[in-house]
Amino acid sequence: MIQAFGLTSNPRKELPPAVDDVSFEARAGRVTALLGAPGAGKTTVLRLMLELQQGRGITHFRGRPLHRIAHPSREVGVLLGDVPGHPARSVRGHLRMLCAAAGVPVRRADEMLEAVGIVSLREERLGALSRGMDRRLGLACVLLADPHTLVLDDPAAGLSTGESAWLHGMLRAHAAQGGTVLLTTADPKEAARVADRVVTLERGRLVADQEAAEYARTRLRPRVAVRSPHAARLAVLLAKQARTSQRSLEVVREGGNRLSVYGGTCAEIGEIAFRHGIVVHQLADEIGDMGPGADFAHATGPGERILAEPVRVTDTHETARTALTPWSEEPPPPSGPSGHFATGAQAPTTEPPSALDPGSPSDAGEPVTREPSLSFGQPQLSEAEPRTLLDLSPVGRSDGGSTSVTALSGPRAPHATGTLTAHTLDVLPPPPPPISVRPAPSPLRPLRYEIRRATGTGTGFLTGAVVIAVSVVTAVVLARIGHTPQPRLLAAWPRELPLPPAALGAGLLGALASGDEFRHPALAADRGTVPRRLGLLAAKLLVSSTAALVLAVLTVGCDAEVLYLVYGRQLAQVPADWFPLMTSWFGLVVGCAWAGVLAGGVFRSTTAGLAAVAAVPLLVVPVVHRLVNGQSVRTAAGLPVRLRETLLPRWPFGGERHLEAALEMMSQPVGGALTLSLAVLLCAYLLTTLRGSFR
Template sequence: MIQAVGLTSAPRGELPPAVDDLTFEARPGHITVLLGGAGAGKTTALRLILQLERGRGVALFRGRPLHRIPNPARELGVLLGDAPADPSRTARTHLRMLSAAAGVPPTRADDVLDLVGLSGLADQRLGEFSRGMDRRLGLAAALIGDPHTLVLDEPADGVSRREAAWMHDLLRGYAAQGGAVLTTSRDAKESARLADRVVTVGEGRLVADQEAADFARTRLRPRVAVRSPQADRLATLLVDESQRADHAADPVVARVIEVVRESGTRLAVYGSSCAAVGEAAYRHGILVHQLADEVGDTGPVTPLERADGRPSGPAAGTPATPALSADALPAPVPRPMVRVLQAARAAIAPKGSDTVSDTLTLPVVAATVPAARPARSSAPAVEKLAIPRLPAPGPAWPLRYELRRTLSDRAGLLAAAASVLLSLGLALLLARHGEAPMSRVLMGWPRELPFPPAALGAGLLGALAFGQEFRYPALAAERGTVPRRLGLLIAKLLVSGAAALLLGLFVLVADEAGVRSLFGPQAAVSITEWPLLAAGWMGLLICCAWAGVLAAGVFRSTATGLAAVLAVPVVVLPLVQSAVAEPAARSLVGLPGRLGSSALYRWPSGIDQGVTVVMRLVTQPVGSAMALSLTLLVCAYALTMFRGWAR
């Protein structure tokens, strides 16, 4: 259930707000449609409800604001525009990634794919999907967490009539299970067919809040659609004959039919019938190409004027939405476990029992004639799944999400493979010349390069961890943004660090194997300080990956994350070298021994060597520059996270 009270968007300079004091509710078990033309404020109202727009007002989901819901994916499913998904992923991997973020089992992905009729395309890449398939995928992503509420922005926009009919049946089945559906539409006839309640919005204000039957009676009326090459002459004759007939029958009360020209050859005749129009055309020898009964939209209703001069509130004769409060909320409805049967997925044909034509019409403001409620086709067969209660999300869910995201990211895998191949090529060149030390040969790091290729590859892996989130913000569709949560950050740091370690290990193994195979076993000489080399090498890659993660999370881009990694050797390292002179303030020689002698307990054997390695790494200019960069990025990330909470 959604309760929206006093939604008002932020001012837009001298322009009025896009949404002004909008109040309505979407009840469980019902489909509520926000109806309005382009620029009426429908999408802005949804974004205010989802806290994506700045403004005033209250939006409650079963009595709780969105920021008080611990796991929004379990409370509401959202589809705003196209499904934000990486086109290189398959439908199954995309939904399994989202299932981990929502804290549901991975088998839920197959359930929702079967629900929306995409089970046969589960392994197809999303970039190959059509518009209708993309809309189905968006619905599957919205249903992945088994939500109580669906919020959809024109879900049938741009799809065929068959796809739209199928989607409407799915939404009716969802509502039949007790779920609340809030959607938007620009078509009055579509709203009358789909909705249980229609909330009409005009210029950001509430125009009318009506039951579907009342809406159809007051906004829709029968008409006759006529196409003729002599449309102007036919219109004049129809009006003249109607006036003469009405005056002859009752000169005091004359009822004049209404004729509206919608195009060069198309007329819409209100207050008449196909028989009367056809007989008039036949009598005067007018050729008619089309003659059909339709139901048309009477046009928008003028809002009421308030005492302060601002038009607001429902139309005359329409009861206003009562004041809402959290104390007056009904008991929570059961969780809707919706699953359409196999026969329902195939039933995506137009509804033959509809009395509403699908022909678009122009709005006409006129007196209305009561019209019958358009007939609805039966909702698809649905059944409740006997699935146990889904577990609450724990600390492992962000880690599982990041693991699935990383393993399904083709860009990251290609970056890692390119880093290994480039490092191998440089290692072979260095070994051939025989001038570089073996440590640089194994790392593939010529002195001319500020960073080895593997370090840049690790930084790119880290930058992709957040950069792909902002490019395809599918993680938090209910908020439209990427959440900067501590658990998600820790998961990305852990996974990117592990990926950097694996990348470094592959580079060392591949470079040594390549050198031995081409130049013989004697080419790979032993390294005396291998503990220092291994620790420094792995530390460098992990720090580069973490710098990429933090920079991409702060600047919301993969490119800026990689640029921050490149800035360490190019910008930060020269500054550190110029600020810190070579002779240190105090020599670090013998520091491990002094620390061991001052400790309360005797250190185990080998600790002195480890402390020496760590101190030598920290005092290196590269290590100091990387530590300084990570410190600055951590502070910047914390600042952006706190600013997001303050909003």
């Protein structure tokens, strides 16, 4: 069950808020449709409910706001827009990655593929899916953690009739099992056909909250669809016949040879066409929208019309037809005996029937009784509570009478027109609480999530293959030229390059670990970012360092093997001081991978991560070298030796050799610059993480 109270978005400069004081309820076991034209504020309402956008108000999901739910993905399934994911990732791989993020067994991926009917597409890439298959995958992602509530933003947009029927059947089945379904749509007929309750928005305000049957009776109108090659002549004849018989009829020319007739029947239109010899290709009863001028007239589905050049014929009786304003009709404000706004239960009001209301009595003189309805979340004021009442002021009408206008103060005051005189009140109702943007969810199993994310696409494998190939070619060229030391020859690291190919490849793999995820978010709907969590950072550092070590070993091994095949055993020999060299080599590639991960996380860009790796030898190394070897009165000569004497006691099993090799690598310009860069990037990452957590 969803309960939304006073949802209001923040104003946009001088413009009014996109959503203003929207309150409604979506019950469990039912499908609720949020209906509105494009720009009415439907998506903004969903984002406010899900705490993805700042504003005011509060939303309860089964009695709790979303930020108080331990695992929101297991309570609310969300689909806003298309499925966020890397286009090269497979359907099954994407779901398995989300299983690790949601903390559910991996078998749920195959179960959901079978449930939505795309088992045969499990190895298909996300970028190759059609619109219908993308919607099916989106529903599988929503249902992956078996949530109780589904929140979907226009899920049937762009689908065929068959795909829409399947999707609506799935949503109806979820509601039949006791779940809550809330969806948005811009098609009035879709809302009446799919939903149990329809909540209508117009310009960010709630204008109706009705049962589907009541909505269809009061908001939709029956019509007769006519198709004829002589549509213009038939429209004139129908208008003439309506004037002669003094009946209310409305004929709409929809372009070409199509007509929509409101207020007539198929039999009457067929007889008129037959008498005048007009050929009719189609004559059928349909359920249309509110007719010309309706706000949703342009939100059409298959077979819908585009209104053009309406021809209206109204009754000439003294009780002329009253045109209803679609989507914004409100009953006149009731008044009590003293003429003030009633604060308790509202009394029924009467008004003349409308010719456009299919449920109105046929007798024009019989009043229609309209039962008042209290909007959800409307403040109920008792007689003892302070309140503001506006005096009644006469407003002139065309018939010479006057109209009394009343209004209740506060953020939920009904709209009224006329001259209003306000009496100052003591206390206004408190505004709804502010909405803070909820942080993106962190993977419940970060290491498993990161492994599946890294291995789910071929980008990492392709990067490794390219790095090995470039390294082998570089090593062969350096051996042919000569004058290259054996360690640099095995690493394919010429003196003219700031870093070897393996180090640059490791930095790129690290940058892809963050930048790729920012470009294709998978942890939250429509956020565009992934969370900065220490657990996720540790998983990324571990996976990227493992990939960097594997790449370093393969690079040196392939270089040595090719050098042996081309030039013989002499160039492929292992150096005598292989241990410190190996430690320095592993430290270099792992440091580059970590720099890529941290820079990609700070700047949210793969390019920025790779640039940070390349900036270490180009910018930071010269600065460190100048600081160490610059002119000064006192120098730090012999610092590595003294550090080894002070910090390196004799450990058992020769463990001091590893620490000595690490300190020796850090004392070099490249190692010191890389260590300094990693420290700065880590501090920046932690700073941005803390700043985001305190917002």
